Amino acid sequence: MSNLLKQKTMELRRQHILQAAARVFGERGFRGATIHNIAEAAGVADGTIYNVFANKADILLSLLDPLATQTTGKPLTNPTSADPSALLERLFRERWETFTPELLGVLRVVLSEALVDPDVRAPLLERVIEPAIHPLERELGVMAKSGGVISSDPKLISRTLLATFLGLLLLRLLGDRRLERADASTMGKIADILADGLVTRPSES
Amino acid sequence: MSNLLKQKTMELRRQHILQAAARVFGERGFRGATIHNIAEAAGVADGTIYNVFANKADILLSLLDPLATQTTGKPLTNPTSADPSALLERLFRERWETFTPELLGVLRVVLSEALVDPDVRAPLLERVIEPAIHPLERELGVMAKSGGVISSDPKLISRTLLATFLGLLLLRLLGDRRLERADASTMGKIADILADGLVTRPSES
Amino acid sequence: MSNLLKQKTMELRRQHILQAAARVFGERGFRGATIHNIAEAAGVADGTIYNVFANKADILLSLLDPLATQTTGKPLTNPTSADPSALLERLFRERWETFTPELLGVLRVVLSEALVDPDVRAPLLERVIEPAIHPLERELGVMAKSGGVISSDPKLISRTLLATFLGLLLLRLLGDRRLERADASTMGKIADILADGLVTRPSES
């Protein structure tokens, strides 16, 4: 039983260090943050970090988990929702809200590092991005057959939707004022635009 | 005249080093690349770089120029084109093509560093992103008044369009296979979707 | 009695750890081996080692015991053997055989460390080397008086004999193939050479 207790203590410590790392990495980036910075923020000794993580990179890779949970934990689609507008609505409104400041910090450092390090890029693609795209792609295929959405190229459309969402997050991370104050309702507007198009149709007049 | 010659020589050397830096930074990232790497790639001595650039960060900031030219050099909108579909078409087709492998490398390292360093983030926002958004925003406002596009919130719509484009580039940089082989025609499809919407309208049947 | 039992248990544990340490030190050297390596090899926790030994250096010093026993346990000379050839024979044949692979490992690490650390050097000299030299020196003195061996400088001769033996062990430890496969009979040959000299005497023809 002391064994179970130890495991729990270990897990708590791990999460504690990960939170500190998320904060420090979010502020200074992966390369800019030192193990000492993280240890200080977590209130432990430098060496303690290595009782939990193999090395600095391992900490960063562990931060992919919350991002992955983000995608896999809450399925984008839902068997009963065959309404494409509702799908977009959910994609943009709900997901935007789940990006708390802390999770944004994680995204910031993970994206930054993934762009220049294949060892981060590969798991990000495989564990976060693809699990976000695939169900969407499948759902779009189904909806296309039933006539709800335009039928061409679900592979491309799913990527476009994710791209828009990621791009909005990116602009926010880069300091765009408009997106820093975007809330769920803002996202609702964007979902509507994507659903109905930007151009007003003559036939609608 | 010798003065002029010197200036030209200097400018040539500067461009030469910048090209080498673009390549090296694109491959290794900003922190992962050393001054020595760049000097080697440019065929000059380490010290020579400091005759042209103040420090390593200065090289990176200088790489914003080609990205800025990207946006300001070829205006997104064009007074004569009052057609919103054509605007989107141009935004996605032409711009996608201008992202040569070298420019993608620049974008890669600049984005990576901007995400975690405010000293890169601010000029990227100011010199590249905002100059891309503002004319678009203005044009959308005009088109909204003339009824060509939906009228609400050009600030948000312009950001959404840029977000989609940036997001597509981002997915490509992160290794998404579909987007790695996307060409101008692929971008044309995406522009169409944004123009007309994803949902098929009952009224259109 | 429980007290006695405890002492025995303690002594067993001590010997167990020492054996593990001999193995690990022999493979990795003193600095290259970690307390954790030794604890693992002994099947105990790191902390347990400190219940038995004061510190890492104390383990190494404790490994001098088997080497010391080597010398003091089996006296080199024997009052009844006044035959110098027999003495050399015993010195080389018997002692060579007592250097089991494990004891060679101990010698390896002790020599290595003694060469660069006075805190190991002094006890090695005092507890192992001098106890090996002195009785030999004494015996040579006696034999010199009775005319069995050349009379000059027993101090030097005893050292020369030990030097030869140590040197042979050293070459073996350094990987010399010929000595790695040397057995007792090989040592017998060497003893003969030392007894009779390398040069063939004209008078012997």
Place this chain on the structure above:
Amino acid sequence: MSNLLKQKTMELRRQHILQAAARVFGERGFRGATIHNIAEAAGVADGTIYNVFANKADILLSLLDPLATQTTGKPLTNPTSADPSALLERLFRERWETFTPELLGVLRVVLSEALVDPDVRAPLLERVIEPAIHPLERELGVMAKSGGVISSDPKLISRTLLATFLGLLLLRLLGDRRLERADASTMGKIADILADGLVTRPSES
């Protein structure tokens, strides 16, 4: 020509650092000495050492050169010297004298490290020990045929001679007082003993 000057300067610096390293390693051993210790002793910055040596181990391996020169530079045997006694005389007298305090320091650290690190052991064997043994072995073979020395097993005899010499050096390095004050004449005595044997022959009476 400035190129030639640079090479010379580089070589001087290299030798300067090597001398400092020999001193520091000799005092503290390989593991006990830090790069900073060596840099301080050489009067240069830590980083400068890495302009000359690839890493710490490379410094140690470079210290094999003076030891190798020791053996290969001055051939043990000499075509004209067919006299075995003279050969031993030279082996012990001359070589002992070449072990200056500095070279002894080098031998100390090289032996210490070679005992526990195969990466040092192999080159020591190949570049120092074998080049010392082989010519000796050959010469002994020749002398055996001409009847000057006992004929059996030159492989073993050559090793025995080197073992004796190495063993004497080892005892000296371990602090044996008698050998710390041994000079060339002491070595002469030892050579005589090896030549003529330890035992006084009845036939010689």
Place this chain on the structure above:
DNA sequence: TATGAATGAGTATTCATTCAT
């Protein structure tokens, strides 16, 4: 008494920057 997680001092190595030539 045994455990093994926490500690934090210690170190090889890197690399941006300088500056004598």
Place this chain on the structure above:
DNA sequence: GATGAATGAATACTCATTCAT
């Protein structure tokens, strides 16, 4: 101006030792 050797601050990681359980 160009060079590239010298600099030395900075940092990930190790490991002997301690001590609460």
